């Protein structure tokens with residue numbers, strides 16, 4: 214299946230991506246790459262297309278134009294004899310299995326315990342033995358600071374705790390790519406730091422590639438190798454965090470950052 218895999222290929226590549234909702238074009242001619250192990254943060258105003266980019270990587274949104282490659286392999290469409298043709302469902306599923314996503318609203322399965330939430334996909338998608346999945350789940354719960362919550366139901370947990378379970382659930386799949394979409398935006402301010410600390414630890418202790426959407430600028434500055442500023446579905450600036458946050462070259466970036474930092 215992965216005979217075309219290129220170890221040196223970017224772990225994510227968008228090539229001339231276009232995204233339309235009905236007749237509204239949200240992303241146009243969007244091309245960028247994320248290297249293996251790189252942590253890239255997308256910033257930009259509401260409606261600029263940040264969530265849409267993550268959802269396209271996760272194949273939760275339909276790709277209406279262009280190509281996305283994961284580790285050099287086409288995710289949704291490929292070019293064959295000059296034509297844009299869909300890849301097999303099997304290939305798509307195999308590639309998305311390597312990607313984890315954490316959402317603003319946690320999206321835990323409400324009818325399952327914390328443990329069941331975490332072991333579900335490793336068992337049913339990866340085929341991991343149940344006792345190994347359980348052992349790993351307990352390790353992950355320890356790692357996110359919730360060692361005694363395995364048998365709780367999500368509704369019995371605070372938002373910050375639910376989000377840490379959601380992170381554990383994503384990590385349980387041992388993803389190559391972790392997508393984080395404003396994972397602290399729905400949380401009470403006093404628990405944001407706990408969730409960000411878990412993610413800082415993941416960044417410090419693993420080489421998982423991260424594509425992050427956040428308004429937490431100090432977090433973005435600390436964990437990102439690169440920050441991409443999005444406006445109107447276009448990347449208007451892409452640079453290391455030091456440059457973006459202290460000396461952005463684009464006036465739109467300056468305006469956006471001063472508005473966000475004023476609100477913080």
Ligand SMILES: Nc1ncnc2c1ncn2[C@@H]1O[C@H](COP(=O)(O)OP(=O)(O)O)[C@@H](O)[C@H]1O
Nearest residue numbers: 234237239257258259260261262263264265266
């Ligand atoms: N399911 C949808 N149907 C129609 N328009 C959508 C849908 N999802 C997003 N959009 C539009 O796409 C644009 C980008 O949205 P989004 O990616 O959510 O932006 P961001 O995450 O940067 O706030 C917005 O104009 C939004 O209204």
Ligand SMILES: [Mg+2]
Nearest residue numbers: 263264265395
């Ligand atoms: Mg969004």
